[in-house]
Amino acid sequence: MREFTIGKNDAGQRLDRFVAKNLPLLPPALLQKYIRLKRIKVNGKGSKRDVRLETGDILQLYINDEFFDKPNEENLFLTVFKPQLNIVYEDENLLLVDKRPGMSVHADETEKVNTLINHIQAYLYQKREWNPKWENAFAPALCNRIDRNTGGIVIAAKNAETLRIINEKIRAHELEKSYLCITVGRPKQPEGKIEGFLLKNEAKKEVRFFHKPVPGGKTAVTLYRTLESRGGLSLVECRLLTGRTHQIRVSMAEIGCPLLGDGKYGKGDVNRRYHETRQALYSYKLRFDFPTDAGLLNYLKGQEFTVENVPFREKYFPEIPS
Incomplete structure (x- = not known):
């Protein structure tokens, strides 16, 4: 008191x-x-x-x-009274959360409170699973990031060992992430591999695609498969063999099929025609491959988790099965 x-x-x-x-x-x-x-x-x-x-x-x-306490980056989760989370899976070590498009994963210059990590920390705090007063250093943390306007599965670690293992598995490409997107136009080849080099311009916050190595460029490899095409739009599944900033958005634009709603790499006239202001991109499936030992997370080996309700799929291709 x-x-x-x-x-x-x-x-x-x-x-x-x-x-x-x-x-x-x-x-x-x-x-x-x-x-x-x-x-x-x-x-x-x-x-x-x-x-x-x-x-x-x-x-x-x-x-x-x-x-x-005084507000700071570490305690802003307290301002979230009713966490809004769509939990795909949860156990004692981690959470898989379906992040809605429009929400930032971490605080940035435009949003400090209504972020995914704040909602997750508030959720665990209110469940009495975590309290910053109990810990010397660790706080529940995200293992992967998704752009503000992209939706899909984000992994949150409840303890330091889980964070360490998942980060190692991501670096070793032992997690398979699949994305759904809607492209403007149909890829010339129904399925294939897009390989190149991506160079990020920090000042403009955009990425350029190159077919040959360039100073500062990073290798990018994307697999894609066209599921359906109709009315000038296509539903495409993509799988990342590398994880680069804006990789799918830039790669699909490079083959002439930018994402619907993409204001940076897409077609403004088409986006306006469909009244779409966010890229139609969703990280909808996650599989834990784990060909090597995963310590306390070995029980996840071979498990796959899927987001059933991808909004733009329901809107443009409702009869395509999940």
Whole structure:
């Protein structure tokens, strides 16, 4: 329990607004709930949220200590009152979460709170599986990233050993990730391999494709398979043999079939015609191959997980089976 004594400079403020200003990590919905439950008292009694505070009033807050901390990158998860997660799979070591398009995986210059990692940490905190007060260093962490406007499976590690193993397996290409996308046009070859070199321009945040090695360029190999074509659009499955920034988007554009909705590498007139503002790309399938030992995660060997509801597939190719 913490107490505040209202001074003359704070007098006249509403109770809920005073608490919100002094406890910025306390989610607004949780603040209102605590007032209703009388866990926030004025002069020893429960009070309404819109009561005006007076000089000398004593506020008693029966609230977890974490909410009294100062906001920083490590505790922003506390501001998420009701985590919004579509969990594909969960066990004691990891979570597989279907990230919705539009959500950032980590904090960036445009979003600090409503990120996937904050939702995951809030979820585990509220389940009493993790508390930053218990740990010296480790916090639940993401093992892979997906662009803000791309949806699909993201792996979150609940402990340091899982994070280490999954990172090793990703580097060793022992996890198979498959993507669905909708392309503008039909690939000339129904299926094939796109090989080249990708060079990232950090200033422009875009990537260029080269057929020959270039200074700073990284090898990129993408396998693709056309599942269906109709009305100038194609449903294509892609599998990454390398994991480069914007790899599928740039590679499909290079063969003349950019992704529908892609504002950076796509066709603006087609995107506007279909009213699509996000690239139609989804990391919909994950398989744990594990040809080598995976330690405490050996039980995942050979398991495959699939997102059943890929929004753009339902919209443009609803009869194509998952």
